[in-house]
Amino acid sequence: MFESLINKVMGIFKGEVEKKISNIINSKNISVESIPESSEDFIAFRDKIAVTPEGGAAAFLVACIMYNQNPQIGRECIIIQTDASQLQPSNQGYKGFDLTSTNNNLISQLKEKPYIIHSYIQGTHSEKGYVLPSLPYNFLIERTEKTDGGKYVKVFVCSTGADTSRPIRMSKNEKGIWKGIEYSSLFVGVKPPKKEGPVAGDF
Numbered sequence: 793m794f795e796s797l798i799n800k801v802m803g804i805f806k807g808e809v810e811k812k813i814s815n816i817i818n819s820k821n822i823s824v825e826s827i828p829e830s831s832e833d834f835i836a837f838r839d840k841i842a843v844t845p846e847g848g849a850a851a852f853l854v855a856c857i858m859y860n861q862n863p864q865i866g867r868e869c870i871i872i873q874t875d876a877s878q879l880q881p882s883n884q885g886y887k888g889f890d891l892t893s894t895n896n897n898l899i900s901q902l903k904e905k906p907y908i909i910h911s912y913i914q915g916t917h918s919e920k921g922y923v924l925p926s927l928p929y930n931f932l933i934e935r936t937e938k939t940d941g942g943k944y945v946k947v948f949v950c951s952t953g954a955d956t957s958r959p960i961r962m963s964k965n966e967k968g969i970w971k972g973i974e975y976s977s978l979f980v981g982v983k984p985p986k987k988e989g990p991v992a993g994d995f
Contacts, residue, residue: 819934819950821914822850826927827857831886834858834869839969842873845945845962846933848970852960853912853931853949853978859899860906867891870899875963875973898979911953911982918953918983944973953982 822841828834834855842848852873859866868886871879874895882890891899902909907922914932915925932950934957939945943964948957961974 818936819932820844820846822846822931822933824850824854824927824929824931827854827861827929828869829865831865831868831872835872838873842969842971845935845939845947845964845970848873848962848972849933849947849949849960850931852972852975853909854929856899856902856909856978857913857929859902860909863903867899873971875971876965877963878973895975898976901979905981907953907985908979908982911951912949912958912978914950914952916952919986921985921987922953949978951982954980 824841828837834851837854838851842851852870855866855869855873857866858869871886871889871891874891876889878892878895879885879889880892881888884890890896910916910922910924911918912931913924914930916922934948934950935945936948937945944961946959946961948959950957958977958980960972960978962970963973964970
């Protein structure tokens with residue numbers, strides 16, 4: 793009985809190790825050489841990179857980086873890179889469509905905490921205030937599910953400010969472009985950035 797219990801524990805341990813190894817094997821480094829400056833430029837960039845779930849996730853993160861730099865243009869690009877099922881007709885937004893109120897609330901968090909998105913760029917660090925490195929920007933993205941020609945797949949983006957990778961569920965449209973359909977976990981807080989300058993209260 794004791795030996796059976798040991799074998800069971802070892803089996804679970806082996807399974808977890810194999811899962812971690814699989815994650816490492818299935819991880820991809822997506823490198824972005826430059827950040828688009830307009831929604832038109834973003835679409836051209838997106839159409840090249842978002843042909844895989846990992847590339848689609850990286851394109852979504854780039855749209856969020858653009859939002860940090862220019863909220864109006866960045867918001868348009870986030871709408872462009874969001875699955876159509878998560879949009880609603882609107883006079884605002886992009887070409888008659890806007891994010892749902894839930895997703896708008898998620899994006900608005902970047903106004904106070906832009907560093908959340910910066911944490912997904914390899915080379916940033918909380919101790920350095922998540923200051924962006926020089927281009928190219930590199931995103932490390934893991935996948936544990938096979939696409940198998942399906943429309944949906946979940947990938948995980950590594951964050952320099954969190955102990956675990958953050959999931960984003962991707963959806964493939966009729967053109968073969970992968971877009972974000974559920975990305976709330978990307979906006980969960982990370983380790984706060986260390987503020988530079990004098991220590992508070994050190995007069």
